[in-house]
Amino acid sequence: MVLKKARVLVVDDDTDVLFAMRMLLKTEVQEVVTEKNPELLLSLLGKQRFEVIFLDMNYKSNLGTGNEGLYWLGRIREKDPAATVIMITAHGEINTAVRSLKAGASDFVVKPWHNAQLLETLEAALQQRAASLDKTTPPSQAPKRPASFAEADILGQSEAMQEVFYKIEKIAPTEANVLILGENGTGKELIAKALHQQSYRAAQPFVTADLAAMSEGIFESELFGHKKGSFTDAREDRVGRFQAASGGTLFLDEIGNISLPQQAKLLTVLQNRQVIPLGSNTPVPVDIRLISATNAPLYDMATRNEFRRDLIYRLNTVEITLPPLRARADDVLLLARHFAGIYAERNRKPAPEFEPATLHKLKQHHWPGNVRELQHAVERAVILAEGNVLRPHDFTFSPMEQAATTAAQPPLPEGPLQLSEVEKNTILRVIERHNGNITKAAKELGLTRTALYRRLEKHDL
Ligand SMILES: Nc1ncnc2c1ncn2[C@@H]1O[C@H](COP(=O)(O)OP(=O)(O)OP(=O)(O)O)[C@@H](O)[C@H]1O
Numbered sequence: 001m002v003l004k005k006a007r008v009l010v011v012d013d014d015t016d017v018l019f020a021m022r023m024l025l026k027t028e029v030q031e032v033v034t035e036k037n038p039e040l041l042l043s044l045l046g047k048q049r050f051e052v053i054f055l056d057m058n059y060k061s062n063l064g065t066g067n068e069g070l071y072w073l074g075r076i077r078e079k080d081p082a083a084t085v086i087m088i089t090a091h092g093e094i095n096t097a098v099r100s101l102k103a104g105a106s107d108f109v110v111k112p113w114h115n116a117q118l119l120e121t122l123e124a125a126l127q128q129r130a131a132s133l134d135k136t137t138p139p140s141q142a143p144k145r146p147a148s149f150a151e152a153d154i155l156g157q158s159e160a161m162q163e164v165f166y167k168i169e170k171i172a173p174t175e176a177n178v179l180i181l182g183e184n185g186t187g188k189e190l191i192a193k194a195l196h197q198q199s200y201r202a203a204q205p206f207v208t209a210d211l212a213a214m215s216e217g218i219f220e221s222e223l224f225g226h227k228k229g230s231f232t233d234a235r236e237d238r239v240g241r242f243q244a245a246s247g248g249t250l251f252l253d254e255i256g257n258i259s260l261p262q263q264a265k266l267l268t269v270l271q272n273r274q275v276i277p278l279g280s281n282t283p284v285p286v287d288i289r290l291i292s293a294t295n296a297p298l299y300d301m302a303t304r305n306e307f308r309r310d311l312i313y314r315l316n317t318v319e320i321t322l323p324p325l326r327a328r329a330d331d332v333l334l335l336a337r338h339f340a341g342i343y344a345e346r347n348r349k350p351a352p353e354f355e356p357a358t359l360h361k362l363k364q365h366h367w368p369g370n371v372r373e374l375q376h377a378v379e380r381a382v383i384l385a386e387g388n389v390l391r392p393h394d395f396t397f398s399p400m401e402q403a404a405t406t407a408a409q410p411p412l413p414e415g416p417l418q419l420s421e422v423e424k425n426t427i428l429r430v431i432e433r434h435n436g437n438i439t440k441a442a443k444e445l446g447l448t449r450t451a452l453y454r455r456l457e458k459h460d461l
Contacts, residue, residue, distance in 0.1 A: 002126040003119070007031040007049065011038055011072070012056035012088060017111070021054065024115050029122075038072050045079055052125055054109075057089045057096060070096070070103055077104045084129045086121060098163050101170045107318070114313040121317055124176040131173065131200065154190055155338055158328035164191070164320055171318050172198035179255075179315045180293040182322030183435065185372030188293040189253065191320060196249040201289055204248030209241045211262075212254035219262050221278050224269065230279025242275045242286045250288040255315065256296025256307065263308045270314045290315065297437050324433075325367040325374060332362050335371060339378040340390065352388045361392045368432055424459040427452070 006029040010021045018034040025032040035044060038059060045053075053076060057069035069087060076083050087108040089097045097108040106125045109118050156164070171178060172195045180188040189208070196206045214222055221231070225240030241250060258266070269275050270290070274283040292315045301307035325332060336354065344351045354362075367373055381394035427445065434440040442452040 002130060003028050003123055005030055006051040006122070006126055008033070008052050008054065008122070009041075009044060009048075009050040010034045010054040011041055012036070012054070013038070013059045014056070017056070017088065024118065025122075028119060038068065041072060042075060042079060045076065045083075050083075051129065052084045052086060052106075052122060054086050054088055055105075057087050057093055057100065057108075070100055073100055073103055073105055082129075084125050086125055095163075098166060102166055107170070107174075107176070116310075117313045117317060120176065124174040124317060128174045154187065154194055155334055156328070156331050157334055158323075158330040160323040160328050161331060164322065167318070167320055168194055168198070171195065171320075173200060174318075175289055176317040177290040177315055178292075178318050178320060179298075179312075180291065180320045180322065181295075181298070182293075183295050183324045183368075183370055185370035186322040186324060187371055188295075188322060189251070191322065192249075192251045192253075192291045192293060195291055196251075196289075199249065199289065201248045205245055206249050206251065207241050207245035208251045208253060210253045212257040214258075216259065216262070219258070220265060223266075224275040225277035225284075227277055227279035230277075234279065237277075240275060240277065242269065242288060243284060245286075245288045247287055248289070250290055252290065252292040254294055254296075255292040256294035256298055256301065260306070260308070263311050267308060267311045267314060270311075295435060297435050300437050300439070325370040326365075329363050332365075332367070332374065333359055335374055336362055336378055339375050340382055343379045343382040344388075347383060349382065350388045352382060352385060352390050354390050355392065357392050358390050358395065361395060365395075365397060366429065423455070424461070427455060427459065427461070 008025055008029050008031070010018055010025075010032065012018055012021075012034075013036050015036060018036065022032050022034055033044065033048070033050070035041065038056075041053075041055075055069055055072060055076070059068045069089075073085055073087070076085055081104075085105045087097055087100045087105045088111060089100075089108050090111050093110075097105075097110075100108060106128060107121050109121050154165075156162070168191065178192075178195060180191055182188050192208075193206060196202060209223060211219075220226075221234070221238070221240065223240045223242055225243055226234045226238055228234055228236050252266075269286070272283070273287075274285045276283050296307075298307050298312055302309045302312060325335075333354075336359075340354070341351050362374075369376075377395055377397070380396075381390050385391070385394045427441075430444050431438070431441045434444070438449055438452060442449045445452060447455070
């Protein structure tokens with residue numbers, strides 16, 4: 001609905017982009033104006049009102065630094081601080097795109113875009129704009145934002161996490177579907193909850209569906225509900241998770257684990273915004289904000305036709321990637337101290353100190369289980385430590401994790417070194433770094449896929 005009333009300005013020096021935008025938007029919005037020359041932007045804004053401006057990040061004169069887009073964004077915001085600007089960026093410019101969010105852009109789309117995804121981004125931006133301009137919104141419906149992410153217990157001082165926080169702040173109060181990517185234990189569920197808590201839906205339910213735990217047999221009934229008698233065990237009517245989350249947020253965890261037939265069913269529901277419970281003929285409209293998460297390499301899976309690209313585009317209006325803990329050493333100590341405080345209090349012990357050598361050991365560890373592993377390691381150490389100083393030997397890692405850590409450091413062999421062990425550990429570490437993607441791991445190791453498979457067999461992996 002909001003789309004139909006929108007007047008949209010598109011500024012890009014690539015005439016193909018302008019043409020594609022015009023073709024896409026002309027039937028969707030009230031008016032589309034396109035402009036090739038950013039120098040004319042301000043005079044256009046002086047003459048006409050636009051609800052949304054799509055602004056390219058790079059212009060041919062500026063060698064792809066994104067600075068010109070940021071410059072024009074600044075000029076627009078000077079003229080109209082309430083302007084809603086969506087940046088158009090190329091792949092590989094995500095850092096600049098996030099900088100543009102900090103500079104006041106509402107969102108960004110990545111070229112080449114998927115039409116449905118671009119329309120969702122536009123709609124979300126319009127809704128966000130309407131909500132922020134709507135002075136009549138009663139205070140109780142305003143988003144409940146914690147003053148800081150520390151209050152929501154999401155800690156992180158690394159640059160990578162600061163960018164995640166900026167994104168959350170921007171995205172939370174919108175209706176955009178969010179896809180959270182990251183290895184196990186990086187905090188995906190925590191981020192999903194924070195997005196909900198800071199959204200306009202905060203007072204409504206947050207419902208989680210762990211798709212990895214749902215067999216083919218119960219998938220539909222769990223998600224879409226069922227009618228009494230629709231299958232042997234259906235003794236009464238039951239609403240599914242989509243309906244249970246009505247008005248609130250549905251968190252689909254481990255989305256990468258569902259089969260192609262399940263993907264097709266999910267896509268239909270998301271497209272039609274309604275579910276049909278098993279055994280019923282009556283569609284039930286659903287009003288949910290969708291957040292999904294996975295540690296699976298969805299884009300690689302799509303290339304291998306294991307995951308539907310059109311479903312990805314429904315899920316990833318905005319994407320948040322959580323870096324593995326090993327890539328944010330700055331956060332390791334912050335989190336370790338935080339967990340130490342929590343577990344000391346829980347176990348009625350004084351808050352412990354960390355020996356410098358302990359901190360070094362923690363920083364060097366590979367953390368294959370990420371924050372969850374750190375949390376458990378600190379809990380164990382706090383419970384087992386004698387006195388209130390945590391020493392290196394209070395942190396013991398399983399042999400496999402230890403091997404990964406050792407391999408991550410410059411080798412310091414003591415005694416005879418088993419070459420085949422080193423090879424095995426290196427292979428394990430590289431495969432893990434690429435989330436199990438054999439093609440990428442083989443590339444990094446300088447092997448062909450076949451050669452890597454042969455070595456996996458050799459090491460019984
Ligand atoms: N930045 C963070 N600050 C504080 N605690 C964190 C942070 N990230 C993760 N945690 C904690 O680490 C644990 C694992 O986080 P969470 O369950 O959100 O990870 P996940 O990525 O969803 O894991 P999985 O993929 O296994 O489901 C939780 O106890 C969570 O509270």
